[in-house]
Amino acid sequence: MADPFVYGLRGITGRLEDAERELLRGLFNDVVGMLEPEEGTHADPLEALVGLSPNASEPEDPALARLLPNAVKDDAEASLEFRRLTERSLRQGKAGALRAAALGLDSAHLVLDDAAAGHWSTALNDVRLVLAERLGIRSEDDAERIHAKTDWSEAEDVETYLALVYNFVTWLQTTLIEAMLDAHRVRSEGSGNE
Template sequence: MAQRFRWTRRGYVAELEDAELRLLRGLVKDVVTLLENRQDEVAPPGSDAGTAEDAPEAGAEPVADARPGDAVGRGEETPHDAAFWALVGGLDLAADPVAERSAPEDPAVARLLPDAMPHAEPAERARQRALTEDALTAAKLADARRALEALRSVRVTVPHEHAVSFGRALNDVRLVLAARLGIETEQDAARVHAVDDWRDAQDVEATMALLYNFTTWLQETLMAEMLSELPLEGAAGPDEEEERA
């Protein structure tokens, strides 16, 4: 049986069984896969801006009205001028500068990457998503990959400085499981929390419910230890004890 996270000088430490460790690693890897697939989905089509076809040919007669008033317009191209026109040659100045992006169709990915402005008009939500989603995805991938490093042994040790990141990674696992389980209301949550015995894992939904509850419990023990580290007047600080009971 798993043992809760406890504070130590080396970090927050929990003891898991082999099966629990494998399941938790698999759940975190699922989060990574979902996020990486989303990155591939929204990546722009491969294109080489500023190709040789767009750049002026060597020795070609410069177009005077394209570079008004400069030396290049008089056929006296300088290295600086050439570098500038090579840079801007592939730009499509007629393109709409306001990018938009639709929300993920997969409910689990949509929970991982929610709308930045959920109550805004659809067009504004799409613009905000285009501006913010990539950074959020990268941050969540960093959390998940760091968590996988900690989940290499049944004795899970999370350095103090990575505890918040690890907690976020566990929460992302919970978000995915909650989406798969259809948790939308307090009644839904109560239904899932009622599944608390591994002998009840007779189908996929019951198994996911148990994994959701296990991940929730593990995250809560980590958060409790982090809160207990906050200084209290007259209480022993973390430097005065090796491990809290």
């Protein structure tokens, strides 16, 4: 079992088992694969340069739609216009954080600076959003039902396995955010702002 992320003299540190690193590497890469633009090599290089995606549309996959949500509620037209101006950079930002976090998995002992902690927190969060959509978590009750599954000896079907993975990633992110909040508090006190 991994050690939780903690904030201390060396910054934010944590430790993962080999199997956990492989699991996370796979999850990070899966979400990167979802985020890579479908246009691929046919994209207009000028459009790519200025960050536009004029052919973007609302994702059909609900998990991808959760990662790239509409920006204007109940207004599909305005949301689509916004999406065409911003979605490319959003995809790139998310994929960049996931790739950076995956690279950090080369070592079992993790020491995260501010940038790495930021990449890890958004990467773990995006993995949780995708897993939650696959698990059908739509309400607090659903979340509690999934959260109650903690026994790996019961991981005999795909949904239970996914639930256990989701709970592991949630636990890891919970400890990371606590460590990041600790670091933020120390910094705020140090600068006399609080």
